[in-house]
Amino acid sequence: MSSMQPIKPKISLTEQVTTMIRAAIVAGEMAPGEHYSAIGISEKLGVSRTPVREALQLLEKEGIVTVAKNRGVRVNQISLEDIVEVFQLRLAIEPPAAARGVRNATQADINQLKSLHQRMLAIGETGDGRATLEADKEFHLCLLGLAGNAKLDSVVGELRNLVLAHGQTTVPFARSSQDLAGDREEIMEAILAKDPDAAALAVRGHVMRTAQMLIRSVCSRTPGLDAEPFLERLDALIS
Secondary structure (H helix, E strand, C coil): CCCCCCCCCCCCHHHHHHHHHHHHHCCCCCCCCCCHHHHHHHHHHHHHHHHHHHHHHHHHCCCCCCECCCHHHCCCCCCHHHHHHHHHHHHHHHHHHHHHHHHHHHHHHHHHHHHHHHHHHHHHHCCCHHHHHHHHHHHHHHHHCCCCCCHHHHHHHHHHHHHHHCCCCCCCCCCCCHHHHHHHHHHHHHHHHCHHHHHHHHHHHHHHHHHHHHHHHHHCCCCCCCCCCHHHCCCCCCC
């Protein structure tokens, strides 16, 4: 598990361990259905079992893993039904939150978003899909965080993690890391123009494209599975 490198203790060791385990799942180094030892994970990371247990408990609450007594931890499978429901929620809450974020943004906030966007583009050019996804997440959570609703921030973060941590991404199956990073231009233009309505439309378009590509990508790798019924349900909560 190359994503699990020894880490230096900091203020929140549990948070670091959680991030490392999630990264290993995203990278496919911890596969769905397989069982892993908490002791083995702690040895790989060079930490005690306590922060590993705490991290696994957090990931279990998110639905990403299942911790079984005397059997270690198992990475859960995620179904297309789960993916559709996640994106239904994202489509319902992220566009209005983005609009509120742009409405609340100071010039300093806009400068930070511009910097995060440039960083995402630069990382995308390296072809590092996992790093691009992390930069993408940072950009979006920064924008939505400006809406001023901590509960929303937490919910959106968990929704994104639920899909990403199962290795369900559009990179590299449906688009490259460069394409992923570049699919923010309309959002950035709306931010720079300080146009809340345009930001909502741009975020909605981005989330919808991601959902459609992801569903089609999963179905293309699953013989006999038709994407259309799942695609038609994406708007169910807001139509």
